[in-house]
Amino acid sequence: MDISRLVSMANQIAAFFEAWPDKDEARKNVAQHLRNFWEPRMRKEIIDFVRNGGDGGLKSLAREAVLLLAAETQSANNAT
């Protein structure tokens, strides 16, 4: 899928949660939103993008959330 579109969507989600005073909570909320509403191929593409060093204007909060999501996904996969 068009990665620029996914980056844009992730940035929008991050922009909403950026106002949270607790940055850890904000990061978890962004990751949770991606987990709840993004279809797996979308999540995989943005995780691959970040892991491969892609930038594309991704906000730092979004990037942190994607990495958190990646870690959780990895851990879930290992558990199964």
Added chain:
Amino acid sequence: MLSITDTDYGTPARRSEKLVSLEIDGRAVTVPAGTSVLRAAALVGIKIPKLCATDSLEPFGSCRLCLVEIKGRAGYPASCTTPVEDGMQVRTQSDKLQMLRRNVMELYISDHPLDCLTCPANGNCELQEMAGVVGLRHVRYGYDGKNHLSAPKDESNPYFVFDPSKCIVCSRCVRACEEIQGTFALTIHGRGFDSVISPGQREAFIDSECVSCGACVQACPTATLIEKSVIEKGQAEHTVVTTCGYCGVGCSFKAEMKGNEVVRMVPNKDGYPNLGHSCVKGRFAWGYATHPDRVTKPLIRERITDPWREVSWDEAIQYAATGLKRVQQKYGRYSIGAIASSRCTNEEAYLVQKLVRAVFGNNNVDTCARVCHSPTGYGLKTAFGTSAGTQDFASVLKADVIMVIGCNPTDGHPVFASMLKRRVREGAKLIVVDPRKIDLVKTPHVEATYHLQLRPGTNVALINAMAHVVVTEGLTNDAFIAERCDLRDYQLWKEFISRPYNSPEAVEPITGVPAHLIRSAARLYACGGNATIYYGLGVTEHSQGSTMVLGMANLAMATGNIGREGVGVNPLRGQNNVQGSCDVGSFPHELTGYRHISDPQVRAAFEREWGVKLDPEPGLRIPNMFDAALDGSFKGLYVQGEDIAQSDPNTQHVTAALRAMEFVIVQDLFLNETAKYAHVFLPGSSFLEKDGTFTNSERRISRVRKVMPPLAGKQDWEITVALANALDFPMKYSHPSEIMDEIARLTPTFAGVSYEKLDRLGSIQWPCNDKAPEGTPVMHVGQFVRGKGKFTITEYVPTSERTSPRYPLILTTGRILTQYNVGTQTRRTPNVIWHAEDLLEIHPHDAEQRGIRDGDWVEVVSRAGSTTLRAKITERVQPGVVYTTFHHPESRANVVTTENSDWATNCPEYKVTAVQVRLLKPLAEHREVGQPSLELTAAK
């Protein structure tokens, strides 16, 4: 006239805890205080003759037919205007009363045509009936005197005729227009014998302010105002109660039938929520159901460039199933999906999502609610715990302050608008938040106290500023917050909302709304008594649609305006079953009752019921499907009852995605724009041709009843069943009631719903279960569904769709009373007489700068594309903002809208598109030849 099966009690019911006992014709009667003698008599089966009285209108006392004798009182009072009193003894029949009534009738009939046998009201005419009741046998005055018998008919309205020669000037039509509809289009012109009913200033109906709601036609006791369909077809012989298929108000109607043919649709005066009222669409615009454009045979083709080939149902279903299997075998399990319709029934939407989850083996199912109210689902679930409005419509009648945000109820939800206007006429204050001067800002006997005319895209800044005022001026309801809300979340929100940048003064440059107006409106909302919010797509169809829903929920909780009658946060849903299609699991991440697909317990219940393993991951949303199609990973789509090629944003993107798919199935009434890209067309059925249920904006589940056989032979749910069976997944339903039973088994909020109960109660507002066996009109009473109400920080984030020197204007969109969404239905009715084309509203300043005159053809160019429209110069829009409707495909409004969408739900940002508007030349040519045939251009 009333429906052939209606009972008319003469005057409206009164509510009172005090009961009054009296005697009528020797029979003891006990009724609530305030009840009229006429109604009290009718309630025990005593029929007092009447003409000017009807139970939908306040008593008037003009016809002098309902006279009675009351012991101890002089004279012969009109029973319609005489309230009951304890111990009253009433006599309804005597020689004197008979004589008085006959004399009155004699006068009426002396100026009335004697054409009963050929009159269209024959058999359902109150005047005719009363003449019989009073024993009129001759008219002493003759018929040669001055009369109105040669008064010309007004046939200008496409749906009804006004024949003043038959009028008895009872004023029922005038009062219906005032009391029920609230338009005040009719009046009595002249005095004495010269008194005549007049639309406006003696105009033709079509030229007057009449909105063709039909209230006057229903109120008329004669054939003076009568449907053209009744004139053409005669009186009906049976009725079927069903639910309107247009907007989210979900009006109850009696379909008056002759065999399988609809004679007319009459609003059901015993049915909720409309209680006998209607609008021009529901009452009159049903002719599309039998329009010659209906496709009645299944069609297939190999390539979208091939001509269609008519085939049998069996062949079409087999072809569809084979195509879906082929795509999945080639590209994998996740390469196909479906779109359920918010126009179809709950049962049909449920089956589509079941087909996807149980048969396709993925969760790639979505619904057209994606492009309208998906932010409502996200926002209200987050704040309150359930994805639905908090009130029933009748709650507005208990409101003291009504805030209307981003919706235009007089056009989009007319029957609710009539209730709202009635409440404002009774004294409630109105706040309108809208970029345009919608009718509610100022209309006869209704004027908004405040019109906050904000710039499109700045809703969140404005609602935050209102909340800032509430918090910083100490207007919060602290007791409510302490008892009902999560206090940690509240403290975080309070700190956020108190920041100076959220003040009205700080946001004035953003919203364009003077700070003092925001402050005053906030004070009124917080301190004016019961305050309620109604909102529409002007809230949701923004990049911050979900944030705005949360912002309104914050404001309501901060002021304690949740959990009782007269308050609340209420979406006005666009389509008839947006609420229902979402309730029954049409979103890719949720099963029925808004339960996430990742919840193993919920999933397990469905797996037991359906006998398959379900995928735990959310599926693709509609815009994601398009993106995935363009990247080659999504190749097959089953679309039930939605025209995505016309209704979804950035048409070029959508059509490119459809072209990229290998197999598309469209199920619809007509060969719509999407069908151009389809390989199979399965002819669907209209709401008149199917059984099922719709759920309206107030969570009311109402029965849809089949009044005629499906033109193409199958109801929509039967088509999905056939497709599932052809895909080797047996679906064995013999009636939609069995599908509802399955929904009830699997969904706690529907646990008590059944067709038997719906037939018994008429309708049910969910939640309906052991705790609320007959449903729940008002939600969150005493406690929120989620436990504690959740305040959420709602930072204003400007949309990325910005104006620039190249695109200096903001285009926003909406709809008009007589047309409906993309017009698939209403364009195939005489409603086109009122709205034959979409127009671009532009402010005089913006028009002058561009040399545009009223009626000129203009080109509207955005970053996505361009289209052409005729200009309408009006101050309804503010400078810098242009507006259009999207009811006609040739307008191609969605060619210019962009893919910007809500951050949480991907609901498209239809309401904000930066555009330039240019005058097209030469003007004279355009006027002569009609719309210029410009090629669709992509500015990207």
